[in-house]
Amino acid sequence: MGEAITVSRLEGGVVEITMHYGRVNALHTGELLTPIAAALEEAAGDESVRGVLVTSTRKVFSGGLDLNELGAGVGGGKEALAEYMEKVDKLLVSFATCPKPVAAAVCGSAIAGGAVVALACDYVSVLDSPQVRVGLTEIVLGVPVPPSVHAVIHQKLPPRGYRRLFVTGKPIPSRDAYACGFGDALISSGPAEVREDALSWLRARQAVSGGAFAAMKADSFRDAALRFPSSTDVKDRNVDIVLGTIMQKLNSKM
Numbered sequence: 001m002g003e004a005i006t007v008s009r010l011e012g013g014v015v016e017i018t019m020h021y022g023r024v025n026a027l028h029t030g031e032l033l034t035p036i037a038a039a040l041e042e043a044a045g046d047e048s049v050r051g052v053l054v055t056s057t058r059k060v061f062s063g064g065l066d067l068n069e070l071g072a073g074v075g076g077g078k079e080a081l082a083e084y085m086e087k088v089d090k091l092l093v094s095f096a097t098c099p100k101p102v103a104a105a106v107c108g109s110a111i112a113g114g115a116v117v118a119l120a121c122d123y124v125s126v127l128d129s130p131q132v133r134v135g136l137t138e139i140v141l142g143v144p145v146p147p148s149v150h151a152v153i154h155q156k157l158p159p160r161g162y163r164r165l166f167v168t169g170k171p172i173p174s175r176d177a178y179a180c181g182f183g184d185a186l187i188s189s190g191p192a193e194v195r196e197d198a199l200s201w202l203r204a205r206q207a208v209s210g211g212a213f214a215a216m217k218a219d220s221f222r223d224a225a226l227r228f229p230s231s232t233d234v235k236d237r238n239v240d241i242v243l244g245t246i247m248q249k250l251n252s253k254m
């Protein structure tokens with residue numbers, strides 16, 4: 001299949017991370033999330049990098065977790081599933097913990113973990129199109145989000161958006177998602193303009209002190225994370241819920 005991402009250096013100290021994994025950029029931990037986390041870590045340690053742009057060449061920004069990998073975790077039992085969910089948690093929040101400004105150009109649907117990736121960025125430009133849908137579908141799938149991911153969702157969405165996107169778990173058109181708080185700009189003219197809007201935001205950040213931005217971002221995420229403390233009990237509960245959901249679905253098919 002080749003590389004799942006392409007990392008490009010743009011003018012003005014911007015690094016572009018372009019996802020092109022499979023049909024829908026399913027968030028496989030080894031194939032996609034780990035390379036992205038490594039690219040973010042490299043950008044964080046490079047003083048010449050002023051910002052990171054996240055894009056996709058697929059019609060979908062990201063369809064969420066790789067269900068085949070999730071199924072393998074379930075098949076490996078409680079310990080394997082717990083390890084998988086811990087890895088997903090750390091990799092997803094790497095966007096939120098990167099000290100550099102991170103912007104996403106969302107020109108295709110962002111579902112479940114795909115929507116979390118966008119929300120974890122500092123700026124989100126979204127294509128206004130009925131074909132672009134946004135949804136935090138975890139509750140419908142019966143997969144509770146890890147505490148730090150829940151912190152990202154709670155931090156980035158206002159109460160109305162939290163209820164509409166997360167509590168109901170139903171994907172909605174990008175225009176409706178934007179109206180309830182998903183994203184910072186809604187662009188109707190086309191994907192190229194969505195990307196350019198995100199780039200413009202990043203370039204405008206060049207006038208801001210990198211150290212001040214990193215400190216503000218770290219403090220903001222830490223404050224949000226304190227509302228959803230992680231513990232062994234919480235992790236065990238989430239693993240039990242996922243296992244119970246899968247077993248219930250399997251039994252219903254027998």
